[in-house]
Every structure is written in C-alpha cells, then in structure tokens.
Amino acid sequence: MKLSIPCLTSNPVVVFALAIMLLSLGCGPDERRARSKPKADVGVVDAGDDAADAAGDDAPAVDSGDDAAWTDACIGESCAQPRCDDGVKNGDETDIDCGGVACAPCTVASCSDNVLNGSESDVDCGGPDCAACLPGSRCGSVNDCTSKLCINSLCALSRLAVTLDGAGSGTVTSSPAGIDCGATCIGEYAHATSVTLTASPAPGSRFTGWSGACTGTAACTVSMSEGRSVVASFSLERTLDVSQAGSGQGTVASTPAGIDCPTSCSAAFDHGAQVALSASPGATSNFTGWSGACIGLANCVVSMTEARTLVANFALKSYTLSVSKAGSGIGTVTSSPSGISCGATCSRDYAHGTQVVLTAVPSANSNFIGWSGAGCTGVGTCSVTITQAESVTALFYAPFLPTDFESESFDNLSISAASYTAGSFVGDANRTWHFEDVRRTGATSGSIDGNGMVFRGNSTSGGVPYLSRLYSPPMSGGIGGFSVEMRKAFEGSGVRQIELVINGTSVATSVAFGDFSGEETIVRKFEVPNVNIAGNVVIELRAVGVGQLVLDNLVWTQSP
Known part of the structure; x- marks a missing residue:
C-alpha cells in the first residue's frame, strides 16, 4: 500500500498517529536510514522514485512511484541519510563527510595544513596528535593548552602562582611586573615569557630559599612555557651582638658560622637556633670570662629565642x-x-x-x-x-776604711800598650807582681787613674786559649778586705768580670758588665770587705768574662 505524507504537522496528536502508522507498515529507523533522499533532477528516476519527474522542477516532488515526499527533518533519533560530500556532519558521520558506515574513514589530524581536522581542538593544535595550543585557542582539556589552563573552552595565559611559607615574613616581586606577593601572588604571562622573582625578607626575618619551580636563595627565574608554582620560605631571625673588653686581645667565633669577632661581631640566626661561641686569646693575652648572655670561662651556648648580647673579656698576660x-x-x-x-x-x-x-x-x-x-x-x-x-x-x-792598708797603683807598669804580653813588674812597696795576657792602658783602651792594666779576658784566639791574670808575691800579715776599681776597655761587646783568688782558692766574683757595643766610662769597684785570711797570702785576680777590662787602684788590708 502506498501512503502519501504531505507534510509533518506540528500537532503532537497527528505526529504521534503518523509514527504509529509508519511502524505498522514496517518503516522503522533502520529502514528509513536505508532510503535515499530523492533528488530533484528533471526526468531522472531517483532512488526511491517510482517514475521520472515530469514536472521539470528542481525541487523534490512526489512522483507517481514515490511512497511519500522526502524531508530532512528528524523524527526522534531518525535523521537524514549521510551524504559524505555536503560539508555537513550528518547521519552517522563521525566528522564532516567522513566516518560512520557509509563514508570513508576520517583523516588523522595533520597539525600543519591550516585546517581544523582530525583530533585537533583548534586549527593545527591540541588533541592527542598535535602540539598544545597557545592562549586564546579552543580547547577541550588542559592538555590542549601550553599554559595548562583551559577556561570556558579557551586556552588561558600561563599562570605563575607564588606561595609564602615559614614563620617569618617578606615579599616576592616579579620582573616583568605581575607578582607583588603579599598582595598579588598570581600572575598571568604570555607563553615562554622569562619571569624573575626576587624575595625580600621583612625586618626580623630571613629568606631561607625557594621550592617548586626554583631552588636555592638567589633570584628565581622561570620560563612560562607552562603554568608554574613557586614557594618562598622565610624564617624568623634573632640578632646576636658580641663585643670585647679588657686590656688584652682575642677572637670570638660561632657555630653555626656568623660571628668572627673582631672582624664580624654581629650576626642574625634563625629563631630558636642554638649558637655555640668560643673565645681564643691572643699570644700576649688571657681570656678572663664571659659577661652578658653567658658567664664563666667555658664555651658559651645561647638559645636565639630573642636578641642576645655577649661580652668576651681578655686581659694582657x-x-x-x-x-x-x-x-x-x-x-x-x-x-x-x-x-x-x-x-x-x-x-x-x-x-x-x-x-x-x-x-x-x-x-x-x-x-x-x-x-x-x-x-x-x-x-x-x-x-x-x-x-x-x-x-x-x-x-x-760599704767601703771599708782601713787604718793599715796596702795598695798597688800600677804607676810603675811600663809594658806595651799595644799588645798583650806576660811578665812581671815591680810595683808599689817594691813588690814584684806577675801577669799573663795583659797590656798597659793607652789612648784607645780607656783608663781610670793614669797607668792601669788591661785584661784581655778568658777565651780562645785561633783555637788557642788565653787567660788574663795578675798575682802578687807571697805577703805576710794576711788579708782582711779587698777592693779594685774596674771599667770597660775598648768598645766591643762581651761580658767583663773578674774573680778574686787567695792562695789558689776563689773568694769572690765581681758583677758582670759591659756586654754591649760602644764605649762606657763608668768606673766600678769590686769590693770584698771580709776576706779575713791570716798568714802569708798570694792575691790573684783572674778574668772570668770574655771582654776586655781596665784594672787600677788595688787596695787591701791585713788580716784583723
């Protein structure tokens, strides 16, 4: 039976009745998809036509063999047959004019032909096959965008987010501008923009470093090839001031590093840090103790829960x-x-x-x-x-004042003043004195009172030892006290010193003097007031030091 359907009405009752009629005639969705849309070509038998169009019009017409006039309208899920060449996605096409049962498979996204095709979310970008799209392009997910931001189906600018962390406080600013955190901690930047972040701690705080897209404590530079996040950490800090006091000198050093006083005597440490300080005195000083945050002599450990002051005391040795x-x-x-x-x-x-x-x-x-x-x-x-x-x-x-004394003035000494020699001479009271390695005073040796005797010393010359000495003949009456005047001879250095020997036994040694370069005119007296040896005595003077000296005015008393 042929049924002519002139036009779909908008009356829902009529639509429902027509649908029931079609189903009863075996015209379900599958059957309708199999039918071809009649073509309006004059005189051509179209698919589904019973006879050629006779009218010659271009629009579809009801031929004598048609079951009904064709319409592009869909009833429920039933739509027009896919054409595969009309520039419209219809029927079961999976994309425009491709895919489904009747059309050729769709072309894979080319990513370079300046045409939106395949899996591209926008022309030549996005989707699983092409590179991500720049901000402003269409997107279906964050993966379609270089910025990883898909908002309202459009790729947004790359977003840089800064977070402040830690017990301290501070700010982070960016170049180019956009971040001023504290207040503004999120900025949006064009793709691949290079952004430099700078952290500035507030007073009483310290910047301890970056995490996220940057590390370390230097300025943070990120390339906005995608969304980035950075954390700036600040810690509270407390100041430790060290000073030194006293007459001495020394150094104070800290662990952890920061104090190296006197060069660096103030440093900031993290709140709550345990700081150990050690004091080291200089070579001529002693460390005498701490005052302030520590006392005593031991190493000082302070807890930096607040600002601290400390004094290291040093005293000269x-x-x-x-x-x-x-x-x-x-x-x-x-x-x-x-x-x-x-x-x-x-x-x-x-x-x-x-x-x-x-x-x-x-x-x-x-x-x-x-x-x-x-x-x-x-x-x-x-x-x-x-x-x-x-x-x-x-x-x-204490000079002795003898009432009965003997003396020798060396006035009769007539030996050479130019070289040292050995021999004897007859002195005061016709006593014959003997000598070795001595000479008479002269213009360059210095003198005390006219003639005097110069002792060469007690040393060696050319590997040959010498010893200057003067000794008397045996004399009766013993000896009570003794004195002799002496001074430095010539200008050379070397200790000048003599020894008093009585009868071969050492009795006393003079003070040492004259061990420096240069002339000295001081006259010293070597005095031994209480020798007190009875009987016959031989008085002897021997050189002890290596330097040359002048002797004059020997005086002695007889034994009491």
Missing part, C-alpha cells in the same frame, strides 16, 4: 719582675710604675709590654755600684720591658 740586692752595702730599689719597694717588697707582677723603671738608692755609708740581669748595667736607672719573667740584681757596697 702578666709576668713577675723580681729584684734582689747583693754586696756588703745597704740600699733600696723602687719601681715606676709602683709595685716594687725593696726593702720590703721585691717582686711584682706586671702586664705584658709594661715598661718598668727601677731606681737604686744606697743608704748612708754605702755605695750603689751597678745592676745585673734583665739587660741592665751601669749605675743609672734600670729600664725593663716586661715580656717574660725577669730578675734584676742591685749591688751595694
């Missing part, structure tokens, strides 16, 4: 200066700066580098005849610079 007195006389020695008054107080500690001046004052009936020790000589003041423990001796003598 001190050394003992000791004074002793020798000789038959009496006197006192005082110091400047004060401390020694010897007499009673004969030693004192002085700080390293202190210059101490000692003054010797003989008592009545005594004479001060010179210093020894700590580089002091002569009868003037003794100046000592304290760099170590030092000892100084002040020599006082």
